Amino acid sequence: MKAAIFATRLEADFAISAFGFKKIESENFEVFAADNSLLAVSGVGMLSAALCVQYIVRKFDISEILNAGACGILGKKGKVGDVFEIGKVVCADDFCKDEFFLSESPNTLVSSSRAVKKDEERMRYAGIADFVDMECYGILKSLSILNFPLENFSSVKVASDFSEGCDIKKNIPLVIKNLECAVSNFLK
Template sequence: MKLIIGAMHEELQYSIDYFDLHKIEDEKFNIYKNDDLMFCITGIGLINSAAQLAYILTKYDIDEIINIGTSGGCDNKLKQGDIVIIDKIYNCVADATVFGYEYGQVPRMPKFYQSNNNLLQGKLKNYQIKNIASSDIFINSQDQIDKFVKKINNQISVLDMECFAYAQTAYLFEKKLSVIKIISDIIGVKDANNVQFSDFIKIAGKEILEILKKIL
């Protein structure tokens, strides 16, 4: 069974309706499924994301994991509404460099996680391939980018608060993870964000459905 996982209900509501998914758990986790697909709304943040994905992978038989949703950008080559397939996934607030680890590397874990782009090849058009960094900080200023993101030894173009947790959990459970993001805003670029987020999230939800129709 394929698992579609995201942080916000608004991002996946159109898809939940279209694929005729029914809620099967809602006491602690928002989980929906039909015969072939499972969707989970984890909420925002690394711990929420890791806990809920670990719960699903322990309880259900999942073959593939796809994280899809909106994310901010910190790359002036991107613009609002761009579709990005994630390549490498980093943690931008992990710092164990005093012990010889690279900035962003959790001790005794990989330096980064590699998204499984093979699941998406040939199925999408008009996308870019970029790296992402996650944290429990809502990064929305150039000062924060300089303080946290630029310490990573690679070009980071996308930021969120969940993806690294999905990736590390998938790694521990030996599951493949694909990641698709729609850029909601660009930090530090004047006039880059033409649509306010409250309106953009509705537009993005429809775009996410169109993407899922192509890849599922």
């Protein structure tokens, strides 16, 4: 079974609607099913994402996972609304040293345990990555502990913001549907 993981309903609602997902539970995490696929809404942050992936992998027969959602642009690669396959994932936090290589894609994502809002923070992380989110590293670290084959994991992100002046909550509804093709290809 394939599973797509989104951080928020704001990010997931288009996929729930477009692919006919129906809610099957909401006690621990919102989990939706359609055909032979699941969609889970983890909540924001690495810890929530890590716990969510532990939950769905242990409860369901998951063979492939896609982490999809919004990300911030750190440098000059792309613009708001562009979709990126992630090739490498690192962590912004000092206590996380692992690097995860997902594909040949040249796009690097850094996950942070807190929102990266200030331009000076963006500039600091731009030295190690192209994009920033708050979940992907937590998912990967959790999957590695579960001995889940990481070659069966992928991540695709849509750029939602690029500076401290951007309104991410306003931008996500405007750009999130750009992920529809990538999510559709994964669910096939």
